Amino acid sequence: MAIAQYKIGEKVATRDAYGDALLELGERHTDIVCLDADLAKSTKSILFGKKFPDRFRYVGISEADMVSMAAGLARCGKVPFASSFASFVVNRALDQMRISVAYSQTNVKIVGSHGGIVTGEDGPTGQEIMDIAIMKNMPNFNVLVPADYYETVACTNAMYYNAGPFYMRTCREKTPILYESVPDFKLGEANVLQEGKDAAIIACGSLVGQAMKAASILKSQNISVSVLNCASIKPFDSKSVEKECSKGIVVSAEDGVIGGLGSSIAEIIAEKRIDCKLFRVGLNSTFAESGKAPDLLAKYEMDANAIVERVKKGLGEKK
Amino acid sequence: MAKDQKQQIKKLEEITYQLRKDILEMTTIAGSGHPTTSFSCIDLMAALYFSEMKHDPKRPEWEERDRFIMSKGHGAPALYACLGNAGYFSKNEFKHLRQINSMLQGHPDRVKTPGVEISTGSLGMGLSVGNGMAFAAKMDKKDYHVYVLFGDGELQEGQCWEAIMWTPFARLDNVTVIVDRNNLQNDGWVDKTKDVSPIDKKFEAFGWKVIKINGHKFSEILPALKKARDDKKPTCIIAKTVKGKGVKFIENDPDMHGKALTQEQYEKALKILRKGF
Numbered sequence: 001m002a003i004a005q006y007k008i009g010e011k012v013a014t015r016d017a018y019g020d021a022l023l024e025l026g027e028r029h030t031d032i033v034c035l036d037a038d039l040a041k042s043t044k045s046i047l048f049g050k051k052f053p054d055r056f057r058y059v060g061i062s063e064a065d066m067v068s069m070a071a072g073l074a075r076c077g078k079v080p081f082a083s084s085f086a087s088f089v090v091n092r093a094l095d096q097m098r099i100s101v102a103y104s105q106t107n108v109k110i111v112g113s114h115g116g117i118v119t120g121e122d123g124p125t126g127q128e129i130m131d132i133a134i135m136k137n138m139p140n141f142n143v144l145v146p147a148d149y150y151e152t153v154a155c156t157n158a159m160y161y162n163a164g165p166f167y168m169r170t171c172r173e174k175t176p177i178l179y180e181s182v183p184d185f186k187l188g189e190a191n192v193l194q195e196g197k198d199a200a201i202i203a204c205g206s207l208v209g210q211a212m213k214a215a216s217i218l219k220s221q222n223i224s225v226s227v228l229n230c231a232s233i234k235p236f237d238s239k240s241v242e243k244e245c246s247k248g249i250v251v252s253a254e255d256g257v258i259g260g261l262g263s264s265i266a267e268i269i270a271e272k273r274i275d276c277k278l279f280r281v282g283l284n285s286t287f288a289e290s291g292k293a294p295d296l297l298a299k300y301e302m303d304a305n306a307i308v309e310r311v312k313k314g315l316g317e318k319k
Numbered sequence: 320m321a322k323d324q325k326q327q328i329k330k331l332e333e334i335t336y337q338l339r340k341d342i343l344e345m346t347t348i349a350g351s352g353h354p355t356t357s358f359s360c361i362d363l364m365a366a367l368y369f370s371e372m373k374h375d376p377k378r379p380e381w382e383e384r385d386r387f388i389m390s391k392g393h394g395a396p397a398l399y400a401c402l403g404n405a406g407y408f409s410k411n412e413f414k415h416l417r418q419i420n421s422m423l424q425g426h427p428d429r430v431k432t433p434g435v436e437i438s439t440g441s442l443g444m445g446l447s448v449g450n451g452m453a454f455a456a457k458m459d460k461k462d463y464h465v466y467v468l469f470g471d472g473e474l475q476e477g478q479c480w481e482a483i484m485w486t487p488f489a490r491l492d493n494v495t496v497i498v499d500r501n502n503l504q505n506d507g508w509v510d511k512t513k514d515v516s517p518i519d520k521k522f523e524a525f526g527w528k529v530i531k532i533n534g535h536k537f538s539e540i541l542p543a544l545k546k547a548r549d550d551k552k553p554t555c556i557i558a559k560t561v562k563g564k565g566v567k568f569i570e571n572d573p574d575m576h577g578k579a580l581t582q583e584q585y586e587k588a589l590k591i592l593r594k595g596f
Contacts, residue, residue, distance in 0.1 A: 033454075033455075037362060055458070057454070062485075064443075069485075071451060072451020072453075073451040075436060075449075096447070099444060103427065103428070106429075264482075292434075
């Protein structure tokens with residue numbers, strides 16, 4: 001068993017889950033082929049590469065080449081997983097994902113690690129903040145942003161077992177374990193991690209941990225908020241989001257608010273005429289900077305405290 | 320020249336007359352598209368689809384088939400002419416090229432059109448896809464061959480060279496690149512825009528075997544394709560071509576890149592084609 005055992009609250013990087021899950025899938029499914037653009041040690045696809053060298057290739061530092069090559073493999077019955085940093089694969093291979101994968105409807109799985117501001121010290125070149133907005137807009141692509149180790153294992157499995165193009169974002173920064181074991185993940189279904197009645201926090205990826213922390217701070221102040229984890233960014237669970245929005249106050253938490261999760265929520269509020277105040281936490285068309293993840297989250301008002309403040313502001317306005 | 324080769328060439332010349340006619344007809348009806356680009360590479364493609372390649376139009380997804388990738392996707396009319404005449408779909412479809420609800424999109428569409436291996440039309444991606452297919456063949460111990468058609472102007476795209484670097488390194492001797500060397504690109508002459516020459520030395524430096532031919536002469540195309548398949552090295556065939564080849568008044572005209580012929584020009588062109596060249 002490649003999948004490790006962790007306890008709730010322990011901190012593990014989601015990229016490790018991708019490496020472990022792919023290794024386990026590789027044992028069972030010989031049609032899986034893995035490509036990496038010289039970052040396998042970082043994306044963790046190296047685990048697959050060491051175990052199955054015949055089905056693994058470094059393509060060199062050439063993300064565009066890698067993505068179109070994956071499409072060629074897929075057209076010959078393989079299930080290619082192609083990984084690099086989110087910032088490189090999404091931005092440099094955007095057109096290749098558009099034509100060779102999305103338009104061609106090839107069964108290619110793209111994994112971008114080091115997603116979000118929590119990539120920290122590398123600075124804005126490595127902190128991918130636009131990927132969700134970009135990939136959400138890509139026809140035929142499914143977009144997954146899992147929140148913890150176990151959910152990433154579930155998402156990696158879902159990518160294999162569901163045909164079609166997928167983009168999944170993982171993180172280098174260690175984030176808290178939220179699930180007791182690998183959850184029963186379904187495409188297009190969000191997950192209520194905590195029930196609450198006064199307001200809702202809707203988050204994805206590494207920000208779900210901050211959302212849970214915010215919920216517990218608020219609980220200690222007798223404010224009851226729900227936390228909805230939206231790992232399935234596309235297809236999107238409009239029904240669950242609609243239900244949370246009916247509480248009247250919603251805070252969304254992600255890395256880049258324009259075109260991302262917060263935008264999807266805003267669309268639902270407008271289209272369904274829901275009476276709801278939405279606060280969107282995340283970078284708003286701004287590059288962050290180098291620094292430690294917790295410091296960056298605090299400076300750019302994306303940490304648990306920032307979420308708490310927004311919820312309280314919303315409740316204050318309501319009164 | 321052996322008698323059977325002569326017969327084969329005669330057959331191919333008859334086919335390419337039909338293919339050129341179909342290309343003109345479909346683009347003139349559509350009122351847009353790239354007939355001259357298509358004429359430039361049609362002899363090369365005819366040699367592949369009607370002689371060299373192992374394929375079955377009744378089974379477009381047959382696992383053992385050779386693969387052809389039209390990396391210069393705007394040459395779509397040439398691909399459609401080959402696929403339609405080979406029997407992948409009804410030639411009736413030609414008259415709906417570029418029209419709403421048609422299976423024949425402006426650029427090749429993998430999903431809509433039987434026989435199209437991968438969607439192209441944004442330049443530079445073909446060989447990367449071909450490398451993936453060739454790598455799959457090696458893993459599965461299959462002996463199909465992968466052909467990728469590049470335009471010469473297309474070689475200005477960086478991704479081409481990422482892929483060109485990979486094929487010999489990965490020992491994919493089941494890949495053949497054909498460069499349609501007509502020295503024209505959208506806005507003018509290739510060597511006046513961003514010169515890609517010397518293409519032969521560049522490919523050789525990247526580890527390829529290079530064969531240079533006249534891309535309109537079957538007596539040179541057919542042996543080159545044979546050699547390329549049998550070589551134990553990835554081969555690049557640099558085919559000297561003329562954009563618009565076959566109809567003098569549209570040949571080598573930098574202003575004819577993305578233009579269909581008018582009805583009047585079309586009729587004039589048909590007469591020229593009938594006479595042969």
